[in-house]
Amino acid sequence: MSYDDNNIFAKILRGEIPCKKIYEDDFVLSFHDINPQKAIHALVIPKGKYVDLDDFIQNASPEEMTGLLKGINIVSKKLGISTENGNGYRALTNIGKDGGQEVPHLHFHLFGGEKIGKMVE
């Protein structure tokens, strides 16, 4: 699947659509999900144009990979849900149709602030 420049997260990255920003650096942008599924529901997205995790693993640079993983850790601490300063959280990424991915720009969901519960339905 080729990258769609008009997906909603591409528009957020370009500043065409607002978001409730949590954190930003050279590699990632993080913001609150518009339709939170848990007490805390954040999204962490790479700044590069990657459709999903498979695309990212195959095509991202080592710096981008490190940047994304570090970004998740930084955001979890900022939100007070890391195991260092909180009670933990769940990081999840959906891939493709069966994975339930709706927005075709790689994103990690961070769920926290309460017990997250069952892993899958």
Ligand code: 5GP
């Ligand atoms: P997916 O199903 O692709 O893994 O998750 C997409 C997520 O993006 C959903 O949780 C949805 O609520 C969120 N989302 C969709 N559009 C917007 C938007 O315009 N702004 C924000 N902040 N989140 C969005």
